[in-house]
Amino acid sequence: MNPLRSLAALSAALCVLLSLPARADLRVVATLPDLAALAKAVGGDHVQVTALALSTQDPHFVDAKPNLALELNRADMLLAIGLELEVGWLPTLQNGARNPRILINGAGYLDVSQFVQKLEVPAVPMDRSNGDVHPGGNPHFLYDPRAGLAVAKGIAERMITLDAKNADAYRANLARFTDEMQKAMGGWQKRLEGLKGQPVIAYHRTTAYLSNWLGFEVFAYLEPKPGIPPTPAHVVEVLAQGRQRKARLLLQEEYYPSTTSKLVSQKIPTPLVLMPGGTNFRAGETYLQHIEDVVKRLEKGLQGKGT
Numbered sequence: 249m250n251p252l253r254s255l256a257a258l259s260a261a262l263c264v265l266l267s268l269p270a271r272a273d274l275r276v277v278a279t280l281p282d283l284a285a286l287a288k289a290v291g292g293d294h295v296q297v298t299a300l301a302l303s304t305q306d307p308h309f310v311d312a313k314p315n316l317a318l319e320l321n322r323a324d325m326l327l328a329i330g331l332e333l334e335v336g337w338l339p340t341l342q343n344g345a346r347n348p349r350i351l352i353n354g355a356g357y358l359d360v361s362q363f364v365q366k367l368e369v370p371a372v373p374m375d376r377s378n379g380d381v382h383p384g385g386n387p388h389f390l391y392d393p394r395a396g397l398a399v400a401k402g403i404a405e406r407m408i409t410l411d412a413k414n415a416d417a418y419r420a421n422l423a424r425f426t427d428e429m430q431k432a433m434g435g436w437q438k439r440l441e442g443l444k445g446q447p448v449i450a451y452h453r454t455t456a457y458l459s460n461w462l463g464f465e466v467f468a469y470l471e472p473k474p475g476i477p478p479t480p481a482h483v484v485e486v487l488a489q490g491r492q493r494k495a496r497l498l499l500q501e502e503y504y505p506s507t508t509s510k511l512v513s514q515k516i517p518t519p520l521v522l523m524p525g526g527t528n529f530r531a532g533e534t535y536l537q538h539i540e541d542v543v544k545r546l547e548k549g550l551q552g553k554g555t
């Protein structure tokens with residue numbers, strides 16, 4: 249056989265073997281894994297989605313490493329939670345990315361808090377001198393699947409604007425996702441009916457939307473102010489309140505140190521439920537599976553089993 253021809257055949261075979269999926273129509277970067285999961289649900293095969301925060305990271309404090317700026321340099325779309333959740337680290341990355349598409353006024357930048365009915369919006373303007381107060385309202389809304397649905401719809405609209413040729417696919421994906429979520433929500437609410445009206449302690453103010461959805465009452469926080477770690481005097485106060493109110497659960501995200509929560513949980517006593525936050529995702533986990541995980545943890549807590 250002609251060596252040149254066999255070489256050509258070999259390289260053709262290699263091309264088939266190595267054939268990678270066609271380049272995604274949209275490269276999407278989301279600040280947090282839960283937001284990335286929503287983008288994947290809507291974008292399906294037409295998008296390549298990455299999250300900036302790692303599964304172990306506190307979303308308020310992500311390291312603005314150079315590799316993340318590189319990720320943003322290639323992005324067609326940047327999804328942020330907004331309400332200043334990412335204010336400590338995202339602007340640095342945006343400025344370092346050299347990509348006008350994903351700057352605040354760029355066509356690819358989407359602050360998804362605009363799609364959500366905001367809770368805990370301070371009546372008077374605040375600054376950050378009192379800790380991480382979330383001055384525009386509470387940003388931890390993706391714990392509530394109703395907010396997840398509203399955000400998915402907003403993401404679909406922007407994907408359609410940026411990539412009109414796949415509009416039908418984005419619409420169909422959104423419709424399927426909405427349908428699956430609505431079916432699941434009925435079951436979740438039923439399983440957590442026992443939480444309604446129950447007194448609960450939380451570590452950080454991550455629970456606003458979750459308690460609004462499920463009807464439990466958060467009467468105390470281990471952080472004296474959002475973003476300020478527990479102080480001994482404050483812990484003593486929460487402990488007394490927890491005993492007096494007979495706290496049903498103590499909720500804390502996995503990315504916070506758990507020593508104080510464990511102590512308080514034992515002393516009240518009340519089950520400590522470790523929550524995944526918006527970052528703790530298994531590889532390939534969907535948003536629906538993520539909320540299922542949240543529900544499962546709360547359900548176990550209601551049965552008296554901590555995490």
Ligand SMILES: [Zn+2]
Nearest residue numbers: 308452453474
């Ligand atoms: Zn927060």
